[in-house]
Amino acid sequence: MRMLVRLVFxxxxxxxAVASPRFSRQVDLDTYDSVNYDMDLDNINLETQDNYDYEEGLTIDDPQIEIGTLAPPDYNYPEPEESLETQTDVEEEEEEEELPLKPQLVPQGSGGSGVLMGPDTQKEEGLLPSVPKTPQEGAGAVEGSVSSGLPEPDEPDEPDEPVVDRRGMPTCLLCTCLGGSVYCDDLKLDSVPPLPKDTTHFYARYNRITKINKSDFASMNKLKRIDLTANEITSVDDRAFMGLPELEELVIRENHIPQLPALPETMTLIDASNNDIGSKGIHREAFKDMTGLLYLYITDNHIDYIPVPLPDSLRSLHLQRNNIQMMHEDTFCNLKDFNYIRNALEDIRxxxxxxNLSRTPQAYICLPRIPIGDLI
Known part of the structure; x- marks a missing residue:
C-alpha cells in the first residue's frame, strides 16, 4: 500500500513540474539532488500516512484529496547560482562580439598610462597595446597614404653640412692644434688660415685653396713641413717659401700649379707630382745648392728634361709620366772622373x-742601379 501511494504521488x-513555465529552461536541473529528493518523498509520505490514519481517518481510496492537500500549487526547484552566472557571462560575451571596438585614449593626468582601452575599461581583457605615431603621421600627409619619411624625388637634397663662415675664426678653434702641428684637413678652406708662430708642421689637405701668397707663411721661423695635397692651387708667389729658414718638406701634389716656386737650401723632400709644371716651370739649377735633398718627386707633369744638376745627397728621383725624350751621358755621372760613384741615388724612375735608355749606356756607369724605363 505504501508503495502505491508513493508511486501515485x-x-x-x-x-x-511539467506544467510549470520554467520547465523549458530547467530540464537539466529537474534531477537536482535526486538522492535528497527521494529521502524527502519518504518523509513526506510517512507524515501523510500518519495524518491520514490518526487525524482525519482518511483512506487511500481517495488519492486526489491526499495529493491535492499536500502538493503545492507551483513547486519551484532552487536554481544553482553557478548556472545563472554562466548564462550571464555568455550573454555578455555575445554582446561584446556584436559591439564594434571603439578605442579610447586615457588621459595621462587622470592616472592612465596613455594606452588604448576597449568598450569596457574596467576589464583587463579590454586593454590594447598602444601604437606609437611616427613623426610623419598627421603632419600634412595625404589621407589614406602612409609617409615613409624619405624625401620626395622633386625635393632638393639638403646640404651635407651647413655653410659656416670661417673668416676671422681662431685657427686652433677651426683646426686641430697638437703641440707644434696644425691639422686643417678637409675643412673647405679657400685660403691659408693664420698660423701660430710656433707651428712646425702644417697640414691643409683636401681643401679649396686656390693661391699661396707671400704673407701666408711670413715670419714662420719654426715651420718644417707644409702639406697642401689635393687643393685647387693655380698660383704660388715665387718667394712664398723663401722666408722659412727651417723648411725641409714641401708637398703640393694634386693641384694645378704651372711653375715650381723657389725653395730654400734646407729642403730634404719636394713633392710636386700631379700638377701642370711645363718645360719652363722649373728654375735653372733649382736643386744644385740643396745639399740635404733626399727625395724629389715631379711625376705626372709636362717637363721634357731632367732638372740637372742634382745634389749628391739625392736618394730617390721620380720623373715618370712626363715628356722627357733624351738624356745626356753626364746627367748623373762625371765623365772627367771615372772614379766618381753616386752611391746614394738608388731609385730613378x-x-x-x-x-730610350739604351741609347746612353755611359750615363749609368756611376749609379748603383740602372734607371727604370724603356730600353727599346
Whole structure:
C-alpha cells in the first residue's frame, strides 16, 4: 500500500513540474539532488500516512484529496547560482562580439598610462597595446597614404653640412692644434688660415685653396713641413717659401700649379707630382745648392728634361709620366772622373716617358742601379 501511494504521488508531482513555465529552461536541473529528493518523498509520505490514519481517518481510496492537500500549487526547484552566472557571462560575451571596438585614449593626468582601452575599461581583457605615431603621421600627409619619411624625388637634397663662415675664426678653434702641428684637413678652406708662430708642421689637405701668397707663411721661423695635397692651387708667389729658414718638406701634389716656386737650401723632400709644371716651370739649377735633398718627386707633369744638376745627397728621383725624350751621358755621372760613384741615388724612375735608355749606356756607369724605363 505504501508503495502505491508513493508511486501515485510521484506521478502527480511530475505532472505539476511539467506544467510549470520554467520547465523549458530547467530540464537539466529537474534531477537536482535526486538522492535528497527521494529521502524527502519518504518523509513526506510517512507524515501523510500518519495524518491520514490518526487525524482525519482518511483512506487511500481517495488519492486526489491526499495529493491535492499536500502538493503545492507551483513547486519551484532552487536554481544553482553557478548556472545563472554562466548564462550571464555568455550573454555578455555575445554582446561584446556584436559591439564594434571603439578605442579610447586615457588621459595621462587622470592616472592612465596613455594606452588604448576597449568598450569596457574596467576589464583587463579590454586593454590594447598602444601604437606609437611616427613623426610623419598627421603632419600634412595625404589621407589614406602612409609617409615613409624619405624625401620626395622633386625635393632638393639638403646640404651635407651647413655653410659656416670661417673668416676671422681662431685657427686652433677651426683646426686641430697638437703641440707644434696644425691639422686643417678637409675643412673647405679657400685660403691659408693664420698660423701660430710656433707651428712646425702644417697640414691643409683636401681643401679649396686656390693661391699661396707671400704673407701666408711670413715670419714662420719654426715651420718644417707644409702639406697642401689635393687643393685647387693655380698660383704660388715665387718667394712664398723663401722666408722659412727651417723648411725641409714641401708637398703640393694634386693641384694645378704651372711653375715650381723657389725653395730654400734646407729642403730634404719636394713633392710636386700631379700638377701642370711645363718645360719652363722649373728654375735653372733649382736643386744644385740643396745639399740635404733626399727625395724629389715631379711625376705626372709636362717637363721634357731632367732638372740637372742634382745634389749628391739625392736618394730617390721620380720623373715618370712626363715628356722627357733624351738624356745626356753626364746627367748623373762625371765623365772627367771615372772614379766618381753616386752611391746614394738608388731609385730613378723614368718610365712613362718617350725616352730610350739604351741609347746612353755611359750615363749609368756611376749609379748603383740602372734607371727604370724603356730600353727599346
Amino acid at each position: 510521484g506521478l502527480f508531482v511530475l505532472k505539476a 723614368l718610365d712613362g716617358n718617350p725616352i
